[in-house]
Amino acid sequence: MPxxxxxxxxxxxxxxEIDRVAAxxxxxxxxxxxxxPYHVPAEEMRRALTSNHVTMLGLNTPVGNAAAGDFGLGALPGRESEFQQAVEQSVSYGxxxxxxxxxxMxxxxxxxAASAAESTFVANLKLAADRAAQAGMTVLIEPINHRDKPEYFLHTVEQAASIIDQVGRRNVKIMFDCYHTQIMQGDLTRRLKDFLDVIGHVQIAAVPSRAEPDEGEVDYRTICRTLDDLGYGGWVGAEYKPRGxxxxxxxxxxxWSRDPSSSSTQGAVA
Structure with a gap:
């Protein structure tokens, strides 16, 4: 298992939030x-991570003006300076x-407006990737489904791969959220195989409930074995909304960590 x-x-x-690290x-x-997590002082967060021997994988850029309906800024023409400020905040804190x-985001x-949005996103990601590279960090872009977030610009794996190709930076990868991809496209195992070289992180949650990954229409044990078979060396993020x-x-x-059919003995808590 991964x-x-x-x-x-x-x-x-x-x-x-600061106590969730220890939990x-x-x-x-x-x-x-x-x-x-930006309202938590960085020194406090780093101390919590260090004292609990936990690695912080990633965080999101600020969404913009949430009260006005913003949910990210990267593909919005005319708001490039706001996006770069968000990137600077995220990279510096990260x-x-x-x-x-x-x-x-x-x-x-x-x-x-998709054509102009794509050009804007590509240009913004080039700058974001260069800034992240200075800090030794990866940039992730995540397709998000239109049922949960209508009109989210990035919504398919193929679209994300095309944008990464246009950006041309080695530190830009896909955050492959199985929940979002199953809702928008399905065919998870084939897409994991086809796009493994540009996948930087994987996330899981039950579909359609977005609860624990032990229910719903996706067999995540099979997904995890597929990742093992493909040689995926990254982490799988438990990004679900608990039932309780x-x-x-x-x-x-x-x-899952005791799964005898896993191709690896390095389990969930390794």
Whole structure:
């Protein structure tokens, strides 16, 4: 089985963000991810990560003006300076806490504005990738489904791969969220195989509930074995909304780590 990380934007949310790191470590996770932890001072976050022997994988760029409906800025013409400010905040904070990646959010775009949005996103990502490279970080872009987030610009794996090709930076990768991809496109195992070389991170959640990955229409044990067979060396992020208390729903983690049909003995808590 691959190594699993805990997305602390969804898991252990009954606790303050800084305390979620220790809770994840106590549950056996050796790596975590967060969405927007910027109100926690970087030195406090780094201390929590270090004292709990946990790696921070990634965080998201700020969405922009959430009250006005923003959900990312990367593909929005005319707001390039705001996006670069968001990238600077994310990279500076991420570097200070030892994060390895920043997820650059594209934002919401009407279908008739897609061409201009793509050009804007490509140009913005070139600058973001160069800034991230200075900090030794990867830039991730994530296709998000239109059921949960209508008009999100980046919504298919093929679109993301095309944009990465246009950007031409080796440190730009796809965040392959199985939940979003299953809803928009399906055919997960084929897409994992076809795009493995540009996948920088994988995330999982049940479909359609977005709860623990031990329910729903996707057999994640098969997905994880596929990743093993493909030689995927990254982490798999548990980015789901627990049915109840996070701790009460972690049976999948211990069960999968004991899976005798796994091609690896390095389990979920390795």
């Amino acid at each position: 190594r699993f990380s805990a997305n602390l934007g969804f898991l252990f949310t009954e606790l303050p 994840a470590a106590a549950a056996g996770f050796k790596a975590v991810e967060m969405h927007w 570097h200070a806490i030892g994060a390895t990646a920043v997820h650059c 594209s934002g919401l775009v009407a279908p008739d 208390r996070t701790e009460d729903g972690l049976g999948w983690l211990s069960a």
